[in-house]
Amino acid sequence: MKRHQVIALLGLLCVAFPGAIQSQKQFVETSEAGSTKAVLWKDPGGSPRDLFYGSGGKEHAPPTEGFTFLEEDSEGSNPKFLIQDATGMKWKIKLGPEAEPEVAASRFLWAAGYFTDEDYFLPKLRVAGVPDDLRRGRDLIDSDGTMRKVRLERQNKDLKKVGSWKWKDSPFTGTREGNGLRALMALINNWDVKDSNTAIFRQKNAEGQTEDLYVVTDLGGSFGTNGIVRGEEISRGNLASYMASRFIRKTTSEYVDFATPARAPWMVIGMPSRYWERFHLTWIGKDVPREDARWLGQILAQLTPSQVRDAFRAAGYSDADVEGFADTIERRIRELAAL
Numbered sequence: 324m325k326r327h328q329v330i331a332l333l334g335l336l337c338v339a340f341p342g343a344i345q346s347q348k349q350f351v352e353t354s355e356a357g358s359t360k361a362v363l364w365k366d367p368g369g370s371p372r373d374l375f376y377g378s379g380g381k382e383h384a385p386p387t388e389g390f391t392f393l394e395e396d397s398e399g400s401n402p403k404f405l406i407q408d409a410t411g412m413k414w415k416i417k418l419g420p421e422a423e424p425e426v427a428a429s430r431f432l433w434a435a436g437y438f439t440d441e442d443y444f445l446p447k448l449r450v451a452g453v454p455d456d457l458r459r460g461r462d463l464i465d466s467d468g469t470m471r472k473v474r475l476e477r478q479n480k481d482l483k484k485v486g487s488w489k490w491k492d493s494p495f496t497g498t499r500e501g502n503g504l505r506a507l508m509a510l511i512n513n514w515d516v517k518d519s520n521t522a523i524f525r526q527k528n529a530e531g532q533t534e535d536l537y538v539v540t541d542l543g544g545s546f547g548t549n550g551i552v553r554g555e556e557i558s559r560g561n562l563a564s565y566m567a568s569r570f571i572r573k574t575t576s577e578y579v580d581f582a583t584p585a586r587a588p589w590m591v592i593g594m595p596s597r598y599w600e601r602f603h604l605t606w607i608g609k610d611v612p613r614e615d616a617r618w619l620g621q622i623l624a625q626l627t628p629s630q631v632r633d634a635f636r637a638a639g640y641s642d643a644d645v646e647g648f649a650d651t652i653e654r655r656i657r658e659l660a661a662l
Contacts, residue, residue, distance in 0.1 A: 359525070363493075363537040364500040367436040367622065374430040374626075375633040379441030385414060385475045387445065392452040392468070401543065402460025405478075406450050413478040416450075418463045421543025422474035423638040424560035427648070428511050428542035430634035435507055435622050438524075438536045441477040444639045448473055472639065482524040488537050489518045490607055495537065502615035503622075504539070509581030509608050510619075510655050512568055514551060514558075515544030516584055516607050517600065546648060550585030551601060560638075562647045570655050572608075579616050579662060581608035613662045620659025628653070 376384060389409035396403035401419040408414065417425065422444065429439040450468045455461065464470050495501035508516055520541035528534050544551075547559040549568050557564045569582035587601035631653060635645040 359533045359535050361494045361535045361537060362438075363495045363498075363504070364436045365438075367434060369625075371627070371630065372434055373633070374434055374630045375637045377426075377430050377442060377637065378433045378439050379443070379477055383441055383477055385412075385443050385445065385477070386410075387448060390414075390448060390450045392450050392454070395457055397458060399541065399543075402457075402463060404450075404453075404457075404460075415476040415478060416470070417474040417476070417543070418460050418470060418472070420556055420559050422472050423640060424546040425474050425541070425543040425638075427560075427634050427638040427640070428513060428545040430637060431511060431623070431652070432507060432539065432542070434626060434630070434634070435503070435619060437504060437507070438538045439542075440538070440540060441479065443475045443477070444637060445473050445475060446639050447471050482526050482536070484522050485525045485535065486523045487518060487521045488523055490516065490521075493537065499612075499615045499618055502611050503619035505607050505611050506579075506581065506616040506619045506659065508539075509570065509583040509611075510623075510652065510659065511542070511545040512547060512549060512565055512583045513539075513542055513545040514547075514549060514584040514604075515541065516604055548585075549583045551587055553588075562644050562651075566647060566651050571658060574613065574662065577613060578610045579613050580610065583608050616659050617662040620656055620662065623656045624660040626656075 390406045393405040426444040429442045453468045522540045524536045547561045547564040573580040584604045631649045
């Protein structure tokens with residue numbers, strides 16, 4: 324079936340099933356116009372960044388014990404819970420196949436100068452007070468509250484979430500930094516680039532100015548296939564899928580097309596809203612200015628082999644997987660830097 328036939332078919336499905344295309348969430352870019360500065364990127368500088376501990380640093384790393392269950396988080400497709408450690412710090416934890424790739428992906432965004440959540444990975448932790456009637460994920464938790472392969476996101480009290488932003492319509496759409504972020508999503512194969520996976524966090528900077536930080540908050544769909552496929556285990560955090568996937572589809576004298584995000588496979592066409600959503604995401608990897616993609620590649624090309632491997636060690640991957648992921652992303656970085 325040709326592309327124009329697909330579009331026509333989807334249009335008919337949308338007419339036949341008017342509820343299939345869900346209403347969009349309300350997005351906030353900035354409020355208090357004129358007094359709030361929107362920020363997507365800050366120069367990472369020449370000093371080496373610790374990609375094992377990431378943006379939160381060693382000082383914000385979680386303890387390994389003393390956690391108490393607070394509540395279940397129903398957002399997203401993976402089990403998530405809010406817990407608290409003995410100091411009173413709250414953490415949002417995620418279980419399932421996205422835990423490892425999300426931590427590794429956050430390290431590369433931060434290395435390039437973009438803002439990220441303060442994410443950490445623990446191979447195992449025990450949480451007291453986990454209820455038996457969880458909506459999801461109870462099968463991943465032992466009777467004593469022990470969980471394995473856990474992503475912990477530190478809940479920063481100094482940041483206030485004020486909304487989300489749209490890839491197609493933000494203060495950074497069409498800028499070097501915005502285009503660089505598009506190339507970065509392709510670099511790590513993050514195919515789940517829905518607008519709902521973004522956030523704007525408001526803070527006071529060191530000079531007392533109010534800033535709105537534009538962040539990609541869900542990176543769990545990284546380091547696997549180019550797009551959504553049947554079977555979560557191969558579509559994210561899967562070395563074989565990442566190594567076998569295509570990176571750059573086409574280049575011209577001015578633009579580059581990436582293979583990520585790919586459109587949904589034909590099996591999803593029975594779910595019109597999901598197919599249509601994925602179909603409309605493919606533009607993010609297309610027509611990226613070569614000079615902006617090269618700019619990103621040249622920033623990341625400054626990373627040492629040790630830094631690159633620390634990003635994957637931080638996510639709990641085996642030594643063999645660390646080497647495989649590192650070799651693949653280093654090759655891709657070289658391709659970007661040479662555009």
